[in-house]
Amino acid sequence: MDSKDVIFIIEKSQDFSIFNGKNSSSSIIPNQKDQELMNTISFLQSELNETKANYQQLFKDFQLYQQKSEELLQKQSQYLLKDQQLQSDQKDQIKSLQNQIDQLIQRKKETSEINNENVQFLEQLQNQQQQIEKLQEERDQLHDLKKSQQEIIEQQRSKFQVQESQIQELKQSVQDLQGALEKRKQDYDLLELQMKSEKEQEIKFHLQSIAKRIIEQLNKIKNQYQTWEQQKILRKELAQHLLEIFNQNLRQPLKACELTFRHEFQDNMINGFDEIQKKKIQ
Numbered sequence: 001m002d003s004k005d006v007i008f009i010i011e012k013s014q015d016f017s018i019f020n021g022k023n024s025s026s027s028i029i030p031n032q033k034d035q036e037l038m039n040t041i042s043f044l045q046s047e048l049n050e051t052k053a054n055y056q057q058l059f060k061d062f063q064l065y066q067q068k069s070e071e072l073l074q075k076q077s078q079y080l081l082k083d084q085q086l087q088s089d090q091k092d093q094i095k096s097l098q099n100q101i102d103q104l105i106q107r108k109k110e111t112s113e114i115n116n117e118n119v120q121f122l123e124q125l126q127n128q129q130q131q132i133e134k135l136q137e138e139r140d141q142l143h144d145l146k147k148s149q150q151e152i153i154e155q156q157r158s159k160f161q162v163q164e165s166q167i168q169e170l171k172q173s174v175q176d177l178q179g180a181l182e183k184r185k186q187d188y189d190l191l192e193l194q195m196k197s198e199k200e201q202e203i204k205f206h207l208q209s210i211a212k213r214i215i216e217q218l219n220k221i222k223n224q225y226q227t228w229e230q231q232k233i234l235r236k237e238l239a240q241h242l243l244e245i246f247n248q249n250l251r252q253p254l255k256a257c258e259l260t261f262r263h264e265f266q267d268n269m270i271n272g273f274d275e276i277q278k279k280k281i282q
Contacts, residue, residue, distance in 0.1 A: 037181050041174060048170045055163045062156045069149040076142040083135045090128050097121050214242065 104117055221234045 031184070034181065034184055037177055037184075041177050041181070044170055044174050044177070048167065048174070051163060051167055051170065055160070055167065058156060058159055058163065062153070062160070065149060065152055065156065069146070069153070072142060072145055072149065076139070076146065079135065079138055079142065083132075083139060086132065086135065090132060093128065094125065097125055214238075 100117075100121055104121075217238055218235065221231050221238070225231050225234065
């Protein structure tokens with residue numbers, strides 16, 4: 001998962017009431033199962049990395065064994081060639097020595113010096129026979145070593161097959177978990193949009209209710225008092241009362257949280273509650 005990380009964004013929405021001054025908040029809390037899924041993915045990813053590292057080390061060991069085996073085979077071939085050449089030379093020498101021995105036996109009857117020569121040739125023959133036996137022993141050792149190397153290679157191949165199967169299973173598990181996590185995230189995003197839409201509709205409904213009540217109050221003043229001067233006084237009192245409620249239940253809580261929309265309204269005719277109070281004092 002080159003990926004590799006899934007981030008959940010939790011947005012807090014703030015609910016408020018203009019007339020009763022109470023605030024409430026709601027937030028979307030991620031399901032605990034998602035955290036368990038993420039922990040499982042992290043654990044499987046760690047297992048996958050460790051398995052890959054073991055696989056690479058086993059492959060390096062296999063290459064080393066293969067290299068040594070090839071070197072031993074090459075050395076064995078050299079020994080075999082040398083042995084064959086030596087055997088051929090020995091046969092020629094034996095044949096030659098045999099001829100010489102025959103000649104010496106024939107000469108022995110004639111002279112005592114032939115005995116000494118015959119002894120020397122026999123010693124040479126014994127030495128050559130010892131060399132042949134030594135080469136045969138080395139060849140047997142190489143054969144045993146080759147057999148041992150072949151067994152090790154087969155064991156390594158079996159291990160590689162098991163490791164490859166485990167890697168494929170882990171990859172499939174990670175893919176399945178990633179798909180489940182992505183679906184869960186989509187469900188959360190949809191739920192978040194639905195709740196946001198519902199919250200906006202609720203705020204809109206409250207504002208419409210407030211506007212309706214203000215209009216009712218203004219119509220009531222208009223119907224009860226005929227003169228504009230009387231209406232103006234009551235309208236001013238109503239506006240002052242609404243401004244105090246607005247300041248107490250909306251503006252002050254926002255300022256306490258270091259939030260304000262004053263700079264977003266590019267209208268110099270709109271003054272804050274504090275500025276109006278200052279003008280009254282002046």
